[in-house]
Amino acid sequence: MKFRVDRDVLAEAVTWVVRGLSPRPPVPVLAGVLLQATPEGLTLSAFDYEVSAKVTVAAEVDEPGTVLVLGRLLAEISRSLPSKPVEISTDGAKVQVTCGSSRFSLQQMPTDDYPTLPASPDASGSIAGDVFTQAVGQVSIAADRGDTLPILTGVRVEIEGEKLTLLATDRYRLAMRELSWNPGAPDASHVALIPARTLSDTAKALGASGSVEIALGTAAGGDGLVGFEAGQRRATTRLLDGEYPKVTSIFPTSVDTTAVIGTASLTEAVKRVSLVAERNTPVRLRFSEGQVAIEAGTGDDAQASEAVEATLTGPELEIAFNPQFLLDGLNALGTAYARLSFTQPSRPAVLSGQSEADGDADESYRYVLMPVRFAS
Amino acid sequence: MVGVRARASILHLDLDAFFAAVEQRDKPSLRGRPVIVGGIGTRGVVSTASYEARAFGARSAMPTSEARRRCPPGTAFLHPRFQAYRASSRVVMDLLHDLSPVVEQVSVDEAYVDLAAPGTHDLSVAGVRALVADLIDRIASATGGLTASAGVASSKMLAKIGSDLEKPHGLVVVEPGRELQVIEPLSVRVLGGVGPATAERLKSFGVITVADLQRMTLPDLVSIFGESHGHGLHRLARAQDDREVEVERETKSISAEETFDVDVPDRARLDSELAAMVTRVGGRLGQSASFARTVTIKVRHHDFTTHTRSATLTHATGEQAVVLDTARRLLAEVDVSDGLRLLGVGVSGFTSHAQDQLAFDEVDEPDVPATPEPSASREPAPESRPSAPSWRTGHDVRHDELGAGWVWGAGRGRVSVRFEGPRTGPGAVRTFASDDPALHPADPPDWRERPDVSG
Numbered sequence: 001m002k003f004r005v006d007r008d009v010l011a012e013a014v015t016w017v018v019r020g021l022s023p024r025p026p027v028p029v030l031a032g033v034l035l036q037a038t039p040e041g042l043t044l045s046a047f048d049y050e051v052s053a054k055v056t057v058a059a060e061v062d063e064p065g066t067v068l069v070l071g072r073l074l075a076e077i078s079r080s081l082p083s084k085p086v087e088i089s090t091d092g093a094k095v096q097v098t099c100g101s102s103r104f105s106l107q108q109m110p111t112d113d114y115p116t117l118p119a120s121p122d123a124s125g126s127i128a129g130d131v132f133t134q135a136v137g138q139v140s141i142a143a144d145r146g147d148t149l150p151i152l153t154g155v156r157v158e159i160e161g162e163k164l165t166l167l168a169t170d171r172y173r174l175a176m177r178e179l180s181w182n183p184g185a186p187d188a189s190h191v192a193l194i195p196a197r198t199l200s201d202t203a204k205a206l207g208a209s210g211s212v213e214i215a216l217g218t219a220a221g222g223d224g225l226v227g228f229e230a231g232q233r234r235a236t237t238r239l240l241d242g243e244y245p246k247v248t249s250i251f252p253t254s255v256d257t258t259a260v261i262g263t264a265s266l267t268e269a270v271k272r273v274s275l276v277a278e279r280n281t282p283v284r285l286r287f288s289e290g291q292v293a294i295e296a297g298t299g300d301d302a303q304a305s306e307a308v309e310a311t312l313t314g315p316e317l318e319i320a321f322n323p324q325f326l327l328d329g330l331n332a333l334g335t336a337y338a339r340l341s342f343t344q345p346s347r348p349a350v351l352s353g354q355s356e357a358d359g360d361a362d363e364s365y366r367y368v369l370m371p372v373r374f375a376s
Numbered sequence: 377m378v379g380v381r382a383r384a385s386i387l388h389l390d391l392d393a394f395f396a397a398v399e400q401r402d403k404p405s406l407r408g409r410p411v412i413v414g415g416i417g418t419r420g421v422v423s424t425a426s427y428e429a430r431a432f433g434a435r436s437a438m439p440t441s442e443a444r445r446r447c448p449p450g451t452a453f454l455h456p457r458f459q460a461y462r463a464s465s466r467v468v469m470d471l472l473h474d475l476s477p478v479v480e481q482v483s484v485d486e487a488y489v490d491l492a493a494p495g496t497h498d499l500s501v502a503g504v505r506a507l508v509a510d511l512i513d514r515i516a517s518a519t520g521g522l523t524a525s526a527g528v529a530s531s532k533m534l535a536k537i538g539s540d541l542e543k544p545h546g547l548v549v550v551e552p553g554r555e556l557q558v559i560e561p562l563s564v565r566v567l568g569g570v571g572p573a574t575a576e577r578l579k580s581f582g583v584i585t586v587a588d589l590q591r592m593t594l595p596d597l598v599s600i601f602g603e604s605h606g607h608g609l610h611r612l613a614r615a616q617d618d619r620e621v622e623v624e625r626e627t628k629s630i631s632a633e634e635t636f637d638v639d640v641p642d643r644a645r646l647d648s649e650l651a652a653m654v655t656r657v658g659g660r661l662g663q664s665a666s667f668a669r670t671v672t673i674k675v676r677h678h679d680f681t682t683h684t685r686s687a688t689l690t691h692a693t694g695e696q697a698v699v700l701d702t703a704r705r706l707l708a709e710v711d712v713s714d715g716l717r718l719l720g721v722g723v724s725g726f727t728s729h730a731q732d733q734l735a736f737d738e739v740d741e742p743d744v745p746a747t748p749e750p751s752a753s754r755e756p757a758p759e760s761r762p763s764a765p766s767w768r769t770g771h772d773v774r775h776d777e778l779g780a781g782w783v784w785g786a787g788r789g790r791v792s793v794r795f796e797g798p799r800t801g802p803g804a805v806r807t808f809a810s811d812d813p814a815l816h817p818a819d820p821p822d823w824r825e826r827p828d829v830s831g
Binding site for chain 1: 666667690691692694701702705728729730731732733734735736
């Protein structure tokens with residue numbers, strides 16, 4: 001095997017392919033990246049039974065062949081190489097990587113034991129890359145990062161025809177995004193629970209492409225997998241198994257008070273004030289006519305306060321939030337204005353975005369946040 | 377130096393045989409008779425023995441089975457009624473707060489009071505004696521006849537020793553300057569920190585009384601008992617105690633535990649015990665108006681090995697469902713195949729604010745209230761929980777026609793009830809089917825005469 005490849009192309013491809021690999025794979029060969037040189041170019045693949053990734057890039061192939069080398073090591077090497085063409089060739093049991101005057105000699109891993117990647121699935125439909133990336137980013141922030149209830153570490157993806165709904169919650173907040181996509185069939189109907197971390201990584205990596213194809217259900221080569229494809233990149237991920245909690249009653253059916261605030265000014269103010277909020281202590285928001293007063297800190301501790309202009313509809317209200325949870329939601333909005341809807345200070349608040357101060361709320365994204373309660 | 381106070385201004389008050397005394401007040405047929413309150417199952421221990429039962433050798437912390445051997449037939453063995461004890465305790469503590477703002481409640485039946493704090497009391501020996509004698513009288517009349525013993529001295533240590541000297545219904549004021557004279561002839565066991573093991577050890581060196589202990593040199597004590605304990609004993613023997621009365625003993629944890637009659641390997645049973653304990657702990661957490669971040673379970677295996685496991689939540693909670701979920705996860709990691717003798721659950725790491733959780737539709741419905749529990753055994757007192765029988769001996773009931781009474785005995789589908797109360801004479805016993813619809817669990821009776829609200 002012998003081929004030459006552009007240094008940046010190699011670095012980006014290897015980095016993407018190995019990014020999801022478990023740092024402690026169940027068997028050693030799963031730490032490898034498979035390089036397949038063919039007359040069509042260079043295909044890189046990685047698979048650890050949970051996630052798989054595969055990308056084909058342009059390369060000048062002198063001798064076709066297949067080798068398996070340590071994935072993370074090759075990624076680190078390729079990122080540190082000078083910006084010159086990279087030549088990779090086999091030499092007995094070794095793989096030689098040459099770039100300018102740099103030379104690396106890597107151990108080949110046995111390809112016989114390497115598992116076959118999940119079959120390349122047929123798409124269930126497609127979606128614009130940038131839209132997909134934004135939607136996944138908005139929702140995955142609310143997924144649980146802990147290990148207490150594995151089901152909550154996922155993003156729930158529901159497809160009904162042209163409607164795609166993404167939802168995640170860690171019990172303290174819930175994020176839901178509804179958007180349109182292009183289903184392969186008008187009656188497409190799927191529900192899948194995709195690990196949030198993997199989905200988020202995949203969406204970021206594929207978002208630069210014009211269109212992302214998504215394969216679910218039997219299209220993904222058997223239940224329990226979801227496949228993504230954009231350009232020359234393909235990825236599969238094992239789905240989470242289990243019953244996702246039913247969340248329909250979390251969205252309040254009525255609203256007593258709404259406040260519309262400039263997203264950037266509220267975000268900045270909350271960030272500043274929460275500097276005095278020690279770990280997990282809340283920020284208090286007091287909404288009154290024309291403004292919201294934001295405060296943190298109590299008693300002997302440091303205190304801070306700031307007022308931000310707000311348009312209030314309905315009764316005045318004082319409510320407290322974990323500052324990070326509030327900021328996560330504000331950062332995810334992506335709109336000039338934030339609309340907060342309340343019933344009572346002890347009940348969940350709903351955050352959504354809108355483009356104009358006096359316009360309508362854009363409810364395609366909703367972030368439901370449980371307030372902090374004080375001892376009475 | 378003896379104490380830091382020049383005057384006898386620290387009061388230690390201890391209610392006499394408190395649980396048993398409340399039982400005898402509320403159950404006229406038991407007055408003057410031996411009464412044992414505690415765990416009355418095969419592995420229970422005595423919480424309190426009435427003075428009549430103490431005459432037969434029953435003591436608190438003694439296995440109930442031994443108390444049964446020592447006490448004569450006709451001795452009443454009762455399950456505790458914590459709700460009733462708390463109601464009386466509150467009345468007493470309120471009276472103490474009338475005397476001074478500085479009250480350190482040690483337990484439900486014991487407290488220290490700083491009589492110097494208000495600056496208005498006559499702190500001469502005679503003045504203090506009159507003040508506390510009056511207090512004891514007022515306690516008796518406010519609680520329907522409960523007696524208390526008190527010690528007043530220049531230190532907490534001497535006040536506590538004093539309250540024990542003339543129990544029950546005793547009052548000892550230790551005159552300042554006479555502290556050592558008071559303690560020297562007493563057994564070393566009166567000193568806080570001298571338990572049976574230390575006493576036994578001291579005895580092997582010929583030390584029986586406090587005066588004997590005073591003759592031990594500090595280097596000898598340290599060489600026998602180690603640096604810290606040795607110094608402690610040397611100080612205690614000289615009545616050196618400068619601890620202040622602390623207004624509030626901060627609650628650091630809230631917990632409940634259950635000792636089983638037989639080792640329990642059944643996860644379903646353990647789970648329902650856990651759920652019931654979480655309900656009690658959660659209720660007390662709610663009353664304390666705070667939230668907790670750490671959940672701990674305690675298990676004791678059949679061979680008495682005891683372990684605790686705990687988990688700290690990212691966000692403090694006041695929700696029982698969250699505490700239960702966490703406790704369940706901890707219990708799931710414990711091997712219970714050989715059975716547990718004891719299971720406990722507690723919360724700690726209190727905060728003044730909590731990040732509540734969103735309410736999912738059903739998967740996450742708090743399952744605490746759904747815990748199957750025989751309705752008849754619904755136990756109003758939070759610390760005590762029925763393990764098997766529906767009707768627990770000693771507990772309060774109400775019959776639709778016959779009125780208020782208490783469970784005199786139960787078993788084999790029958791329950792016997794004695795119909796009497798704190799304001800009646802001794803009553804008669806009637807027997808019913810356990811599931812008699814006219815019979816209901818009831819709150820403790822009120823011993824106070826109240827104006828008839830119905831007019």
